[in-house]
Amino acid sequence: MLGRIKQNIFILTNLCLVTPFVAILCGCVRTATGPVYEKIDHIPEGSAIVYIYRSPKFTGHWVSFDLFASDPDGDKKIVELKGGGYFPYYTRPGKLHLFANTEMTSSLTMLLNAGDQRFVKVTMIPGAMVAKPMLTEVAAEIGESEIKECRLLHPTGYE
Numbered sequence: 001m002l003g004r005i006k007q008n009i010f011i012l013t014n015l016c017l018v019t020p021f022v023a024i025l026c027g028c029v030r031t032a033t034g035p036v037y038e039k040i041d042h043i044p045e046g047s048a049i050v051y052i053y054r055s056p057k058f059t060g061h062w063v064s065f066d067l068f069a070s071d072p073d074g075d076k077k078i079v080e081l082k083g084g085g086y087f088p089y090y091t092r093p094g095k096l097h098l099f100a101n102t103e104m105t106s107s108l109t110m111l112l113n114a115g116d117q118r119f120v121k122v123t124m125i126p127g128a129m130v131a132k133p134m135l136t137e138v139a140a141e142i143g144e145s146e147i148k149e150c151r152l153l154h155p156t157g158y159e
Contacts (some may be wrong), residue, residue, distance in 0.1 A: 051087070053085065063130055091112065102133060118143075
């Protein structure tokens with residue numbers, strides 16, 4: 001009987017220790033919940049579009065971070081990039097500088113022409129405290145294939 005009581009106390013103690021950790025992890029998962037990717041067929045005249053996406057893989061999936069752009073219109077925060085999400089970013093032709101940071105800053109600079117449709121893949125690599133973003137331009141065939149798993153993110157400031 002005493003052994004059974006000790007066993008129950010051991011189980012309850014472990015549950016009390018594990019439950020808050022699981023609750024915190026579930027609350028920290030930041031995944032995209034919008035509609036599934038749809039290619040945009042019409043780009044406004046005099047504009048380019050850059051699809052920025054994170055495939056829904058496990059590494060760094062719980063980490064979301066802000067993505068910034070420096071383009072002909074100036075510097076601005078454009079989207080909170082979540083795991084499994086994508087964002088179609090319209091911009092004028094010219095130099096576009098995208099950057100994001102957690103423990104380290106990752107950036108990518110592109111030269112865009114009117115009518116361009118480009119893809120930027122964001123992957124996460126392990127860091128000392130939190131996963132780090134890596135921005136890479138990929139070929140359209142690769143981007144169109146991988147982005148199909150992603151869901152639309154709302155732009156910064158969207159309520």
